[in-house]
Amino acid sequence: MATGQLFSKTTQALFYNYKQLPIQRMLDFDFLCGRETPSVAGIINPGSDGFQKLFFGQEEIAIPVHPTIEAACNAHPTADVFINFASFRSAAASSMSALKQPTIRVVAIIAEGVPESDAKQLISYARANNKVIIGPATVGGIQAGAFKIGDTAGTIDNIIQCKLYRPGSVGFVSKSGGMSNELYNTIARVTDGIYEGIAIGGDVFPGSTLSDHILRFNNIPQVQKPVVAWVSGTCARLFKSEVQFGHAGAKSGGELESAQAKNQALREAGAIVPTSYEALESAIKETFDKLAEEGKISPVTEITPPPIPEDLKTAIKSGKVRAPTHIISTISDDRGEEPCYAGVPMSTIIEQGYGVGDVISLLWFKRSLPRYCTQFIEICIMLCADHGPCVSGAHNSIVTARAGKDLVSSLVSGLLTIGPRFGGAIDDAARYFKDAYDRGLTPYEFVEGMKKKGIRVPGIGHRIKSRDNRDKRVQLLQKYAHTHFPSVKYMEYAVQVETYTLSKANNLVMNVDGAIGSLFLDLLSGSGMFTKQEIDEIVEIGYLNGLFVLARSIGLIGHTFDQKRLKQPLYRHPWEDVLYTK
Numbered sequence: 001m002a003t004g005q006l007f008s009k010t011t012q013a014l015f016y017n018y019k020q021l022p023i024q025r026m027l028d029f030d031f032l033c034g035r036e037t038p039s040v041a042g043i044i045n046p047g048s049d050g051f052q053k054l055f056f057g058q059e060e061i062a063i064p065v066h067p068t069i070e071a072a073c074n075a076h077p078t079a080d081v082f083i084n085f086a087s088f089r090s091a092a093a094s095s096m097s098a099l100k101q102p103t104i105r106v107v108a109i110i111a112e113g114v115p116e117s118d119a120k121q122l123i124s125y126a127r128a129n130n131k132v133i134i135g136p137a138t139v140g141g142i143q144a145g146a147f148k149i150g151d152t153a154g155t156i157d158n159i160i161q162c163k164l165y166r167p168g169s170v171g172f173v174s175k176s177g178g179m180s181n182e183l184y185n186t187i188a189r190v191t192d193g194i195y196e197g198i199a200i201g202g203d204v205f206p207g208s209t210l211s212d213h214i215l216r217f218n219n220i221p222q223v224q225k226p227v228v229a230w231v232s233g234t235c236a237r238l239f240k241s242e243v244q245f246g247h248a249g250a251k252s253g254g255e256l257e258s259a260q261a262k263n264q265a266l267r268e269a270g271a272i273v274p275t276s277y278e279a280l281e282s283a284i285k286e287t288f289d290k291l292a293e294e295g296k297i298s299p300v301t302e303i304t305p306p307p308i309p310e311d312l313k314t315a316i317k318s319g320k321v322r323a324p325t326h327i328i329s330t331i332s333d334d335r336g337e338e339p340c341y342a343g344v345p346m347s348t349i350i351e352q353g354y355g356v357g358d359v360i361s362l363l364w365f366k367r368s369l370p371r372y373c374t375q376f377i378e379i380c381i382m383l384c385a386d387h388g389p390c391v392s393g394a395h396n397s398i399v400t401a402r403a404g405k406d407l408v409s410s411l412v413s414g415l416l417t418i419g420p421r422f423g424g425a426i427d428d429a430a431r432y433f434k435d436a437y438d439r440g441l442t443p444y445e446f447v448e449g450m451k452k453k454g455i456r457v458p459g460i461g462h463r464i465k466s467r468d469n470r471d472k473r474v475q476l477l478q479k480y481a482h483t484h485f486p487s488v489k490y491m492e493y494a495v496q497v498e499t500y501t502l503s504k505a506n507n508l509v510m511n512v513d514g515a516i517g518s519l520f521l522d523l524l525s526g527s528g529m530f531t532k533q534e535i536d537e538i539v540e541i542g543y544l545n546g547l548f549v550l551a552r553s554i555g556l557i558g559h560t561f562d563q564k565r566l567k568q569p570l571y572r573h574p575w576e577d578v579l580y581t582k
């Protein structure tokens, strides 16, 4: 491997497996270093494409997302570093695929636990094709002031403290990512800082080794020599049995494998090796001071890096800023252990046997209504769920489903017919009956007054039903209310109005809208759970049509499935059923 510098201030990478935090950290580092282009050219997120929004300093940028490694390499031929954040299960396959791309030169593999046999195959392919692997089980590497892999060097605060935003003259290589952070700090304290730092990763078979990188540093004039080295693990002698250092990828069994022997060998080969880890810092300092005295170190121009804007979320959390909210919500909260409807936790709703009516009561009226009320709501929903295929809503849903449209389109197409002529009269019925009753109008005064204004009484009249053929649904609702409601004064008023309208025509019966509208007024006023002002608001806002919309959605969905199940073809209305005229 040897050769020289791996990265520069214009190096760009492809990032495999979308992980927002490490990518943002790379971009924050770029901004700190004054890079003109982001170091992440593209993201590979298997199966997805499009863009991911991330920050480059204060600005948001859109980084392209590609579904495959090949597509990303084709789109970004100058991006020659592949940063692999795949899991240990898929890291080997994706790394091999990246190594095989002619544009990729360096592959960093973050995952811990990549099978050793897979790692060996990657290593052999990389060697044969002059490619560099950093890792597996690595945090990555960094070229100070130029390019950083993933989470290397930790937080921005740490990077600033370690002066990694501008190059120094020390090359650093270690197995451990954690030790890298520690030593970046030490080196920044006692020298002019890091030029390049690499963590080769904790596995037994690293893609590139300690000596691979040291030999490479030897070819980089900005990295000063000689070598200061320390092999950790001298404590192993204190144990009676063989010690295996997990993340160090090393054993310390026989004498020649001991850290002491390795340190001695390094010493004999000319490296400066302290006597303990505690003495490493002073060994680095003395070596650097000597080089400086000898005039071998060119002084570093100190710069003040630009501040990285703090994320709004972090700033809010720490109490530094406050931001106005854009939405106010009072009916539910999903932030805690479990979602709550109007303050009632989901477990209570399920364990205490709440019904759909209770849930509607919580989410629409923001209170727990007595069971007779919530059961009434459920009866309304059951009675209004469907009324055959011929009514406007069902017809529309059927035609839409047969046009090959999806469930939501078919449902919405049916729902859009709900209005003053179809199912949308409950609120109006409630409004007019309430107004007339509260003002003490006789049915005659009410009906004739409406007639003068040219308004038909909502909730009265049916196309099929009549005095002798009453709507069963109306009768069921009335029966329930008579049995359970403390008062049915509004409904009784509506019946008086019906008696008067029936004297005019046989089909001017109370319809289901009139029954629900008047009975809901009785529920609201008779339950004692609502103030007068709240009742006015409920009627004014139009809550009650919501009951029909909710109920009829059940039927419209049913009709949509029915048509799809029956594989019905596109509907076309027959010519014979149209009157063509001028």
Ligand SMILES: CC(=O)SCCNC(=O)CCNC(=O)[C@H](O)C(C)(C)COP(=O)(O)OP(=O)(O)OC[C@H]1O[C@@H](n2cnc3c(N)ncnc32)[C@H](O)[C@@H]1OP(=O)(O)O
Residues within 6 Å of the ligand: 017, 019, 085, 086, 087, 088, 089, 090, 110, 111, 112, 137, 138, 139, 176, 177, 178, 179
């Ligand atoms: C000092 C030092 O420690 S140096 C650093 C050394 N390195 C480390 O410590 C690495 C630690 N590991 C990690 O950080 C992580 O494991 C990473 C970043 C490598 C990988 O992240 P993960 O979240 O495990 O991987 P990923 O996002 O791909 O998800 C794991 C799996 O779940 C699958 N998955 C994700 N979402 C779904 C879903 N909704 N349905 C089904 N499968 C899913 C993925 O496809 C993936 O499958 P695969 O493992 O077969 O490829």
